[in-house]
Amino acid sequence: MSDAPVLSIQDLTVSLGTRRGAARAVAGVDWSVRAGETFALVGESGSGKSMTVLAATGLAPEAARVTGRVELLGEELTTMPAQRRRRMRGRHVGFVFQDPMTSLNPVLTVGRQIAEPCEEHLGMSRRAARDRAVELLDLVGIPSAAQRVEAYPHQFSGGMRQRVVIAMALACEPDLLIADEPTTALDVTTQAQIVELIVELQQRLGTAVVWITHDLGVVAGVADTVAVMYGGRIVEQGPVEAVFADPSHPYTAALLAARPEPGRVVAQLPAIQGSPPSPFELPPGCAFWSRCPVRADARCEHELPPLAEVAPAHLVRSFYQQARQGEGR
Numbered sequence: 001m002s003d004a005p006v007l008s009i010q011d012l013t014v015s016l017g018t019r020r021g022a023a024r025a026v027a028g029v030d031w032s033v034r035a036g037e038t039f040a041l042v043g044e045s046g047s048g049k050s051m052t053v054l055a056a057t058g059l060a061p062e063a064a065r066v067t068g069r070v071e072l073l074g075e076e077l078t079t080m081p082a083q084r085r086r087r088m089r090g091r092h093v094g095f096v097f098q099d100p101m102t103s104l105n106p107v108l109t110v111g112r113q114i115a116e117p118c119e120e121h122l123g124m125s126r127r128a129a130r131d132r133a134v135e136l137l138d139l140v141g142i143p144s145a146a147q148r149v150e151a152y153p154h155q156f157s158g159g160m161r162q163r164v165v166i167a168m169a170l171a172c173e174p175d176l177l178i179a180d181e182p183t184t185a186l187d188v189t190t191q192a193q194i195v196e197l198i199v200e201l202q203q204r205l206g207t208a209v210v211w212i213t214h215d216l217g218v219v220a221g222v223a224d225t226v227a228v229m230y231g232g233r234i235v236e237q238g239p240v241e242a243v244f245a246d247p248s249h250p251y252t253a254a255l256l257a258a259r260p261e262p263g264r265v266v267a268q269l270p271a272i273q274g275s276p277p278s279p280f281e282l283p284p285g286c287a288f289w290s291r292c293p294v295r296a297d298a299r300c301e302h303e304l305p306p307l308a309e310v311a312p313a314h315l316v317r318s319f320y321q322q323a324r325q326g327e328g329r
Contacts, residue, residue: 005032006098006175012068014048016279023065023279025051030307033225038202038209040223040240042216042255046276048232049212050180050320057093057178058085074176079087091121092167094207096198098181100161103168104226105155110137110164111149117171121201136167140197149208159190163197170201177202180212195222216259220244225313227327228252231277234307238314244324249314250294287319296320 010136014026026048033039041049050185054060056070058077072092077085097103114136115129124132130149137145153161162182168178179198183191184314199222202209211223219226219240226244227237228251236249247253254272274291283289286300297319301307307319 003034005034005071006050006073007210008032008069009052009056010069010070012052012066012070014051016061017063017065019117020280022065024282025232025279027282028057029068029229029232029234031225031227031234031237033176033210035208036202036206037225038211038223040211040219040226041229042213042226043229044214046279047229049229052229053178053180053212055211057089059089069088079303086147087121091172092175094172094174094177096162096165096169096177096179096182098184100158100165100185101153103151103165106153109150109152110156110167114149114164114168114171117168123174132171133167136170137164138169139201140164140167141193142167157195159186161315162186162190162194166194166197166201167249169203170207173205174207175329176210178207178210178212181214183213183215183218191218198222216244228255231282232279233287233317235286235288235317236313236315237307238311242311242314246311246314248310248314248321249288249318250292253286253301254293266291294320 009032010030012026012029016023016025029052031039038321041052043049051060055064055066062067066078068078072088075088077088080088104110111130111133114133118124118132119126134145134149137149142148142160142163156164183194186194195218198209211219213219223240224240226240227234228249229235230251236243236252238303243252244256247256257270258272262268274289277283277287285302285304289301299319305319306314307317310316310321
């Protein structure tokens with residue numbers, strides 16, 4: 001694994017202009033991912049996971065105001081001219097989103113859709129790009145790839161369409177693969193196949209992977225580092241084994257407690273009471289305060305805890321845990 005990050009995000013903030021006013025979707029986020037590493041972003045819907053990555057890669061909505069520093073392969077993206085950023089993104093970043101049908105054009109063959117970025121970003125001839133499409137379809141496990149390259153998206157099952165999207169994402173051999181809830185719309189068996197496929201391809205190609213998901217089981221199986229987001233901020237981050245074994249933020253602990261586990265029989269999984277805060281009315285302190293079952297430090301309600309280290313490479317945004325760590329030293 002290289003020491004130089006493939007993608008580095010520093011103090012990223014995203015505000016969305018709406019008729020109701022400005023909504024803060026992301027606030028002061030920092031993280032990086034290296035070649036061959038998998039970085040997972042987890043949290044409830046609306047926590048800022050997808051917006052972080054969309055803003056970092058220049059795909060945020062036009063109404064978004066993005067500040068901070070984002071480097072892809074050492075080049076600053078936020079100040080880069082739009083055309084240059086588009087070429088950087090097309091050549092070096094692959095995307096796999098939740099619903100493959102929204103990523104595929106229904107009136108073009110899958111082969112044409114895979115070949116197009118090869119022609120655009122790698123300068124391949126049309127014939128060479130088609131051969132590359134066949135090679136990629138075979139790589140992701142599409143049977144009879146030489147024939148199916150001429151098929152249309154509706155002629156594939158949901159799992160096979162997602163494999164096609166993965167083939168598209170890998171067409172230019174990107175340095176970074178972003179998988180945003182890539183298995184949510186699939187059945188359990190197909191989910192496992194897609195996860196296994198992405199892991200296998202990463203090991204073969206050495207690609208950096210950012211995995212955005214609600215599925216903590218997937219995170220436990222594929223991620224090296226996990227960041228837990230709430231209210232647009234990272235509340236806990238660290239090696240996945242450390243975070244899962246010793247969750248230091250009450251929100252992380254609540255998410256893990258609500259995770260179904262093989263062999264554990266319960267009448268009802270514990271739920272987190274209350275609702276996430278509105279991005280229009282975020283509190284001055286910890287955004288999780290109103291739902292927090294611990295509330296061990298009154299400062300959390302009015303003062304934002306810093307993201308501080310409580311163990312090697314294990315960061316948490318909690319006055320209580322930071323105080324406990326200080327007492328143990």
